[in-house]
Amino acid sequence: MTKKQVIILGAGLMGRLIALACAKEGFRVSVYDQGGSEVKDSAAYTAAAMLAPLAESVATENNIIEMGLYSLNRWPELIKGLSKPVFFQQNGSLIVWHAQDQSLGKHFYSQLNKTQKIFPAQFQHEKITHEKLNLLENQLDHRFREALYLPHEGQLDNRELLDALLIDAQLYGAQFYWYSPRELSDFPESSHFKIIDCRGLGSKQSITPLRGVRGEVIRVYAPEVKLQRPIRLLHPRYPIYIAPKDNDVYVIGATEIESEDMSEVSVRSALELLSAAYSLHSGFAEGRILEMNAQCRPSLPNNAPIILKTNERIISINGLYRHGFMISPALLDAAMEMILTDQSNLAQQFSIESSLPHASNH
Structure with missing residues (x-):
């Protein structure tokens, strides 16, 4: 049987987490990134990777605290x-x-x-x-x-984690294409594979409120x-x-x-x-x-993340703000539910599934 295929745009933190999880599930995984394997242009490379939902609670919403507490147990x-x-x-x-x-x-x-x-x-x-x-x-x-x-x-150590995720994703068969930027419009609508957009600010054309x-x-x-x-x-x-x-x-x-x-x-x-x-x-x-x-x-305007399902093929994960490492396991588990079943109870629980207005992918 031909493996189901997943295309991932962006090889930062979320891109690598999802690439490894999908590869473990038996998907044929291809990851495209505009930079090199060290992803020095990503927020994940620069981050301090503190897992501090309680300290962040003084200036953030309850669903982000909930995701942080969930992720603290998952890491x-x-x-x-x-x-x-x-x-x-x-x-x-x-x-x-x-x-x-x-x-x-x-x-x-x-x-x-x-x-x-x-x-x-x-x-x-x-x-x-x-x-x-x-x-x-x-x-x-x-x-x-x-x-x-x-x-x-x-x-945790952000750079050690990024390296370890890349190594294991490749061990499970994921293919990474460096210096290969892609837009959603590069993939025909007739294709049956899923596209997971994890490009962060690179997704500004498709998620217009990003800053x-x-x-x-x-x-x-x-x-x-x-x-x-x-x-x-x-x-x-x-x-x-x-x-x-x-x-x-x-x-x-x-x-x-x-x-x-x-x-x-x-x-x-x-x-x-x-x-x-x-x-x-x-x-x-x-x-x-x-x-x-x-x-x-x-x-995003409310400084909260989203999992945006554009259609049956495209899922965008974005808006992690300064909470990337703190909440990414929660986003990973919610995204994997959506990839595997087309719906996510976790995304609803965390109030991160969105129909945010976005630009056309044509």
Whole structure:
């Protein structure tokens, strides 16, 4: 029997997750991407890959929190099934603030309390004093009088994951075509295979409300710093996160800037990010800057993702905003339900199935 065929546009995070899942289901999988195998032009390559639905709950909708909680449980299963090891950590996360920004800490705490009433079983957080803070992160050297501790949150290494997904998808027979951009109109309507559009901002022609939200990230090698978990430093302009990875590498970034500017990291942002890191731990002063990256995340007007079924052949997955790694397993499982059965209970549960207006694919 001829295998059913799936065409995937875009080899970023969602493209690779779906390519591997479809290949495991016995589909003949072809993946087209406009760049090379490292996908350095994708949001997934630049991301910090924090799995922090509770921390994000202060500024996002309930369905995204629900997807994040679902995905936090799914990630260990997905990673365990890969043939190549991927750094995964679930030591919780910390929210800290300097004395002059105490009002930001109070507001964050009150928002967490509101969310806890909606998700009481899954939602744990704790306001801690500097004594417990220094038990959790003894290198913070009493810099903060209090903090918020979210014990179940996690993170992973985005680039290790992207590599592992690619290797396994190819092992299962998926074919990847690099430097081969494709549009929906490149495939005849008479074809019977499914097309899964995961191009992010590359789908602007077919999903017209898409916009880019800029994120700026600095990777630093800092062997003097020994943080055990991601830390968010509340800041008047925007929260700044510091995520420790393997081998003394730290990802320092800002969560969002409303701009589609794809140019290099600005001097202002670099100063803010590095100053924030230094204010957290003086050991960053002797660190080494490995790279500075700026990238735009694909976002819709409500900053929520969609699974858009254009017709019986075309499914678009987009709008992951800054939550890509946090919610992608939920989107993967919902998309696979739709690919296999043409409908998805999960997509309905998460309120992500959409009939959003889109441009013609002709």
